[in-house]
Amino acid sequence: MSQGVEWALHTCLNLSWLDAPVPTSTLAAFYELPPAYLNKQLQALARAGILTSTSGPRGGFQLARTPAAISLLDIVAAIDGPEELFQCDQILRKGPGEHAGVDYRQSCAFAQAMRGADLAWRRELAGKTVADVRADVERGHPEAPANTRARIVELR
Amino acid sequence: MSQGVEWALHTCLNLSWLDAPVPTSTLAAFYELPPAYLNKQLQALARAGILTSTSGPRGGFQLARTPAAISLLDIVAAIDGPEELFQCDQILRKGPGEHAGVDYRQSCAFAQAMRGADLAWRRELAGKTVADVRADVERGHPEAPANTRARIVELR
DNA sequence: GGTTCCTAGACACTAGATGTCCAGAATCAT
DNA sequence: ATGATTCTGGACATCTAGTGTCTAGGAACC
Numbered sequence: 001m002s003q004g005v006e007w008a009l010h011t012c013l014n015l016s017w018l019d020a021p022v023p024t025s026t027l028a029a030f031y032e033l034p035p036a037y038l039n040k041q042l043q044a045l046a047r048a049g050i051l052t053s054t055s056g057p058r059g060g061f062q063l064a065r066t067p068a069a070i071s072l073l074d075i076v077a078a079i080d081g082p083e084e085l086f087q088c089d090q091i092l093r094k095g096p097g098e099h100a101g102v103d104y105r106q107s108c109a110f111a112q113a114m115r116g117a118d119l120a121w122r123r124e125l126a127g128k129t130v131a132d133v134r135a136d137v138e139r140g141h142p143e144a145p146a147n148t149r150a151r152i153v154e155l156r
Numbered sequence: 157m158s159q160g161v162e163w164a165l166h167t168c169l170n171l172s173w174l175d176a177p178v179p180t181s182t183l184a185a186f187y188e189l190p191p192a193y194l195n196k197q198l199q200a201l202a203r204a205g206i207l208t209s210t211s212g213p214r215g216g217f218q219l220a221r222t223p224a225a226i227s228l229l230d231i232v233a234a235i236d237g238p239e240e241l242f243q244c245d246q247i248l249r250k251g252p253g254e255h256a257g258v259d260y261r262q263s264c265a266f267a268q269a270m271r272g273a274d275l276a277w278r279r280e281l282a283g284k285t286v287a288d289v290r291a292d293v294e295r296g297h298p299e300a301p302a303n304t305r306a307r308i309v310e311l312r
Numbered sequence: 313g314g315t316t317c318c319t320a321g322a323c324a325c326t327a328g329a330t331g332t333c334c335a336g337a338a339t340c341a342t
Numbered sequence: 343a344t345g346a347t348t349c350t351g352g353a354c355a356t357c358t359a360g361t362g363t364c365t366a367g368g369a370a371c372c
Contacts, residue, residue: 001242001270002329009266010247023348032250037331043350056339057347072269085241085277086157091166094188096307109292110165113228114157117280121241124273136265151252158360179317193362199319212370213316318369323362330357338349 004041004079007033011042012050012075013137014152016067016130017145021053021060022152029155041079048078067134073125085121086114160197160235163189167198168206168231168286169293170308172223173301177209177216178308185311197235204234223290229281241277242270 011027024042028035042061045051052064063070088111090104105111137144167183180198184191198217201207208220219226244267246260261267293300 003245004329005242006245006247006266010251013266021348025348030251031247033247034331036333039349040331046349053349054339055337055347055349057341059339059348061349072266072273086161089159089162091162091187091189095166095186096303107296109289110162110169110228112292113281113284113289116284117228117277120280121273121277124276125269128269128272133265133269136268140263147252160360177317181317190362192364195318196362202318209318210370211316211318211368213372215317215370217318314372316369316371319367321365321367323364325363326359326361328357328359330355332355333353335352336350338347340345340347342344342346 002080005076007038008041008045008075008079012070012130013134014148015063016134017148018152021062023060026152026155030151045078050074050078068129068131070130071126072128073122076125084115084118086118158236161232163194164197164201164231164235168226169290170304171219172286172290173304174308177214177218179216182308182311186307201234206230206234224285224287226286227282228284229278232281240271240274242274
């Protein structure tokens, strides 16, 4: 899993406490991240429909939907792509037997087993939303929303 | 997931149909894999206790335990290492608040959620053994064991 | 003693992830 | 209109991990 996933997750959580666009520079300063690179991840989130972007002064990024409608899987897929964890290279085609027209990504027993595990992973991620995580955080740190909002204003 | 996992999975399956050591060169020829590199993966499997190796003429690798005692997770972990899919970099340490002595790999809500998904993935892989996969294959292709044994002899 | 084979490490190559930079377009304030 | 702010898209450089090769050494067999 790439580093950008962690940045995207925390940035989405922070944005869930805000209701106005926040520019990349501010979001990057929050965790001392490289602004230009974070911007790439934010663009990916925007392309995936998780964030909306607005240009110009007072512009920036904000959540495109309610936090309850954004799963961790949405964010992971937006950053790391939709590929499965295990990529079947169909080495069976190089083995003995007849291979014409056989797609071993479907028929290979290992590919099927790995896909099953992949689906279990995705099911977990799809079942957890940004709203869930936010609730977890607020349970342990009720001051987190106010602190985050204050810090964002301070960094603008 | 690295390429070597697929090689290791199929090689272990093939070895499950054999009862004598098979040298790297033969196993590599089976799927037209680079022998020197496949040997690295086999060494990793041997270090993990999945294979045993014997030197000298008529030496090679064979399964160290019965196929029912080798899970797909064992093989994946032997090749790709024991690290979790999501590596928490604790970017929260760079955010506002007090961080002395806090391990965000444990306390961060995202890290916890990602670990939950990781465990679901591992549970699936741990629940599927080489024996299970072998049974699946033999159900669809009863000739597979004989074919594999013949090919191995042919390639020696 | 020679052959076969594994072991361990050094080394090179490659692809992808990480990070930077810039020209252009959109938006807003004056 | 003009300038300032910000996003967009792409080119580019760098760094790391995966992939692959090679060689010297040791173990086992004949």
